[in-house]
Amino acid sequence: MADIEYLVFDDALRDTGTRAVFDRTVQAVNDGTARRVKLSRGQGFDTAGEKLLGSAVLEYALGLVPADEFDAAAARDFSERMRALFGWHDITYTLTHWVETRLCSPYFENRGTDWSPDWQLRAGADASDLPESFFEFSCYVAIGELKHGPSYASVSANRIFDWVTKLGSDLPERLKKHGTGELPPELAAFRGTGDAEGVTAKANDALATIRIAVKHETAGSYGAVLDYLTTLLDTTDFPRSYAIEFRGPTKQYLPVKKLPKKSVNQLFACAAAYPELWPKIAAYARAAMSEYDWYTNLDGADCAMPGTFAVFALGIAEAVSGGNDHVPLVLDYLREVDGEHQSLHEHVLAAHIDAHGFDDVGLAYLVACAGNIQELQHRKTYPALIANERSLRALLALREPAETPDPSGTSALAANLRGEPVADYAWRHVLYAIWGSAAETRDANGGAGATLIAAAPAELRPLYEAILA
Structure with a gap:
């Protein structure tokens, strides 16, 4: 490979004279003095003017x-x-x-x-x-x-x-x-005291499993669990994809159809019943969210990014209370989640709209979901729910949101394949989710949503025209 300006492992096998520079590089890595450099293809080292591919140095250190x-x-x-x-x-x-x-x-x-x-x-x-x-x-x-x-x-x-x-x-x-024995003892095996009496937790970093049991249904119990989980993720290199297995006295789940009734759902549904714990739930969610990682004991259509049920529980509970302090967290989650493979967030969106209509929060969630999910389904109840001035004006305000510099992979790829901006792709999915194929019906002049505009009350027609334009 004459066009390669750096040494690879085969060079050390063919020419024993090159091994001295490999040896010096291995020693520099061990001494902590080695520095990474960018090569024409990949990354590596520069040792006394001689460039080496990084993986070749590792292969040399292990292979000989x-x-x-x-x-x-x-x-x-x-x-x-x-x-x-x-x-x-x-x-x-x-x-x-x-x-x-x-x-x-x-x-x-x-x-x-x-x-x-x-x-x-x-x-x-x-x-x-x-x-x-x-x-x-x-x-x-x-x-x-x-x-x-x-x-x-x-x-x-x-x-x-x-x-x-x-x-x-x-x-x-x-x-x-x-486990590996590398976790601090207090995180490998936790036992609650005082207000958290009856709480036990065990983490195995070799299996990537966290087993939690709560004996007493109290804020102190769930607060201790949340602190434990957040500390485990924030202070160790515990696997980012993992399983949570939970046992507790109350069989309560989030009130959302089609969400899996698994123990991780139960844990956060119970914890969210205590408003004083909401900041702790948010802290765990921030520590847990990682786009391409998963709860490993949820499969297939139920797959979920770590932090999913914490975010869902917080968003649902806060909406019932009339608050919106944690809406930014939910929006961050909806933008980060791997919408190509996960669709559970669509069920939570539908539950919010069923309970609260197309309020500002629900519309913000809808736009975020539309930009980060493969197929956002239309529901027959939506056209009637949004047919009011307040909801239509709120939707229109989202017509041209500032496009983020790092759009979701799902929307970016799909938009690129269609040759259109990400924002336009997401907006079409918003309109389809609300009005179905009627949003795509065009009149003789090519105007979109012609039948919807024609059927709209006169006082709302200008809003329909602006939204569907």
């Missing part, structure tokens, strides 16, 4: 160590320094490839398909010579996938755990029982 000399702790520490420099995304391929090369390829065969693999030990495979350090480092990689990788990296993590187990190590089982 003989099995009987491999130090899992040293390899983990080096990988963590590389993660700090480049991020997990840039090193995950090298790390998982190391595991595949050392554990999978020599001992396993895929008896399934590429799409549905079934890794089984080869006949006669003898793994007795594998050092424990290989298992330790492989499990570090698996846990890194859970902590720092995208939500689907759990597939890679579980595959690695499975390989290690089938090769005869009980380390995955120990991790699944006790």
Whole structure:
């Protein structure tokens, strides 16, 4: 590759003379003196004028160590320094490839398909010579996938755990029982006292699970739970996709049709019953929201970004009280959520409009949802609900919102495919959600919404014309 101006791992294999610069770079990473530089393709280092690809340095540090000399702790520490420099995304391929090369390829065969693999030990495979350090480092990689990788990296993590187990190590089982041991003891296992007596929580950072139990239905109990969750997410590198499993004395769920009646729903529905806890619910939601992460014990149509039920509970409870202090949080959530894969927010929007009509808040939620969801459904009740001057004027005020510099991925992609601005794409979805196909019907002159405008009361017709223009 003559057009590449930096060294890659193959250079160290072909030319032993280049290994000195790799060694110096590895030492600089370990010393904390290495600095990342941008290369023509990717990122790397510049050591005494010689450029090296970052992943090549990691591959060199791991790949040339003989099995009987491999130090899992040293390899983990080096990988963590590389993660700090480049991020997990840039090193995950090298790390998982190391595991595949050392554990999978020599001992396993895929008896399934590429799409549905079934890794089984080869006949006669003898793994007795594998050092424990290989298992330790492989499990570090698996846990890194859970902590720092995208939500689907759990597939890679579980595959690695499975390989290690089938090769005869009980380390995955120990991790699944006790976690990594890296969480502070008070977060790995919490027991409430005083007003929070009867609250217990356990977090396992290897499994990405949080188990919570509340014995007494009190504000103190739920306040302690919320503080615990927020501290766990804010002060540790606990996986950003995780499961919350909750047990409590009150089987109460958010009053929204089609929301899954899971325990995480129950937790925040109960907590939101105490207005004094609303700031704590908001704090947890801010700590939890992460666009491409998920509650891992919700699947399919019920998938939800962490923080989802906290935001829903807060928005619903505050609307009933007549407040709007946390509307900005709900709007931030609706703009951040991965609308390409999640649609639960549509049900909460419908519930708000059913309960409060097309008020300013409901319209703001509608516009946010329309810009960040695949299919926002029209409901037959909407045309009558919005047919009043106050609601129409509020909608018109949102006709040309300031376009954000970072629109949602869903609306940006869809608008780009249609060759139109993001704001126009979202606005058409707003109109369709309210009036259905009638908003798209055109008259002989090409005017949109002709039948709606013609049927509107005379005093409201100018508003319809402005909105549908």
